[in-house]
Amino acid sequence: MTGQDRPDAGRVLLDGELGEGGGHVLRSALSLSLITGRPFQFSGLRAHRDPPGLRPHHLAYVRGAEALSGGTSEGASVGSTELRFTPGPVRAGDYLLEAGASGSTPRLFQCLVYPLALAGGGRLTLRGATHLRAGPSFHALVGAWQSVARAYGLPVQLSLTHAGFLPEGAGEFTAEVGAPAEPPVRVDLPARGVLREVRVMSFVGGLPFAVAERQSRAAVAALRERGILAEADNRPLAVTRSQGSATFVLAQFEHTVAGFTSLGERGLDAEGVGREAAEALTRFMETGGALDEHLAEQLLLPAALLASGRLGAVTPGTTRFTAARITDALTVQAEVLRRFLPVQLQVEPGGSVEIRPA
Numbered sequence: 001m002t003g004q005d006r007p008d009a010g011r012v013l014l015d016g017e018l019g020e021g022g023g024h025v026l027r028s029a030l031s032l033s034l035i036t037g038r039p040f041q042f043s044g045l046r047a048h049r050d051p052p053g054l055r056p057h058h059l060a061y062v063r064g065a066e067a068l069s070g071g072t073s074e075g076a077s078v079g080s081t082e083l084r085f086t087p088g089p090v091r092a093g094d095y096l097l098e099a100g101a102s103g104s105t106p107r108l109f110q111c112l113v114y115p116l117a118l119a120g121g122g123r124l125t126l127r128g129a130t131h132l133r134a135g136p137s138f139h140a141l142v143g144a145w146q147s148v149a150r151a152y153g154l155p156v157q158l159s160l161t162h163a164g165f166l167p168e169g170a171g172e173f174t175a176e177v178g179a180p181a182e183p184p185v186r187v188d189l190p191a192r193g194v195l196r197e198v199r200v201m202s203f204v205g206g207l208p209f210a211v212a213e214r215q216s217r218a219a220v221a222a223l224r225e226r227g228i229l230a231e232a233d234n235r236p237l238a239v240t241r242s243q244g245s246a247t248f249v250l251a252q253f254e255h256t257v258a259g260f261t262s263l264g265e266r267g268l269d270a271e272g273v274g275r276e277a278a279e280a281l282t283r284f285m286e287t288g289g290a291l292d293e294h295l296a297e298q299l300l301l302p303a304a305l306l307a308s309g310r311l312g313a314v315t316p317g318t319t320r321f322t323a324a325r326i327t328d329a330l331t332v333q334a335e336v337l338r339r340f341l342p343v344q345l346q347v348e349p350g351g352s353v354e355i356r357p358a
Contacts, residue, residue: 010038011038011039011040011041012029012038012039013043014029014043015042015043016044016045016047016081018332019328019332020048020049023046023107026058026062027111028111028336028337029042029085029336029340030061031065031112031115031301032301033087033340034068034115035118035305035310035340036341038087039084039086039087040085041082041083042082042083042084043081045081045082045083046058046081047081053079053080053081054077054079054080054083055078056078056103057128059076060099060103060128061107062083063076063097064108065085065087065112067095068090068091068095068115068116068119069088070088071088072086073085090118090119092116092120092121092122093123094125095112095116095125097124097126098126099128099169100128100169101128101167101168102128102132102169103128103169104129105138105164105171106130106136106137106141108126110141113149113154113156114305117154117177117178118305118310120179121178123175123177125172125175126174127164127169128169129164129169129171130162130163130165130171130172131163131171131263132165133263133265136261137246137248137261138163138171139201139203139246139248139259139261140248140294142158143257144259144292144295145298147256147257148295148299151184151187152180152187152306152311153180153182153183154180154181155179156175157176159174161174163203164240165242165263166242167242169241170240170241170242171239171240171242180311183306183311183312185314185315185316186317186318187303187320188321189255189256189321189322191255191288192253192254192255193253195254195285198230198249198252199232199233199249200220200230200231200233200247200248200277200278201216201233202216202235202245202246202247202274203235203237203245203247203248204236204237204244205239205244206243209234211245211270212236212245213234214270214274215245215264215273216234216247216274217232217271217274218270218274218275219249219275220232222279223278223281228282230249244263244264246264247262247273247276247277248261249280249281251284256291258284258291258295259295260277260278260284260292262274284324287324287351288324289323289324290322291321293327296321296323296324297327297329297330299321300334300337301337303319304341304343304345304355306355307341307344307355307357308342310341316356316357318354318355318356318357319354319355320352320354320355321352322351322352324351326347326348326351330347334347342357343355343356343357344356
């Protein structure tokens, strides 16, 4: 259920002191506004950043939300520090959206996928950067985020047309989004369980294939030094105007998954790219968390949808998990969710998180 289904709920007020008023809060607010039908006003947007105010890639989130719902916005321009957004009812269907050369298509996807699913589903074709350090990569969506979606009864199929690396971007992927299936009664992830399998996936787009081989060898060797055996899979990626490389390490545990991406960049050789992704996994395994810090933050929104009854009438509709680390992004996301949905979110400094109906 999306659109104007809570006529008694007023405009949500947000300000720049919440998570430094950045894109993270904006994306969450837009997604939740589409889901609940509640308009919001965001003051002090990136007021303390340099440069302050909205950047072009932030506007892509606003334009995407407008496209899905016929919503309207005030202040949606580069440099603006105040935005008012009023959603309309989200429409199921197919959408082609541009994130911009430096815009993250995975982040745009995560902003829009839940409202579209609750409206009945459709297809999102997104153009821009698919692999960038600020946010999840396309392969992190496939390897880790998709398992979260399935756990909450949200069927999504992802396919990469072209990879897009900075600064040119020019990537594209498609998401086939289905309507929610039967939701779980609860999701309980207190521990990750035993490690079952580790895969190292090394990618190159527009670069010699030997770069992918060097990345994966370094990653496998770094994991072996910690007593972790891994299989490597090297693949070329189709690109148009951009070129780049990436290593993605996916760990399958008894109860959860964890994925870690490293990207090639100036000053980091192929071996460094591989080691960086491998070392991220080993650091995670030194913690007691069931979920890595990024997947933990991403799980909050579907968990809040379950707790608020948006995925269906279930009891108790509670999610419990432990995170490797409680980040600022997770605590900010929890606060934004509290302002839009009737849920209780309890976040303990030690890593325990619970989301339940209010």
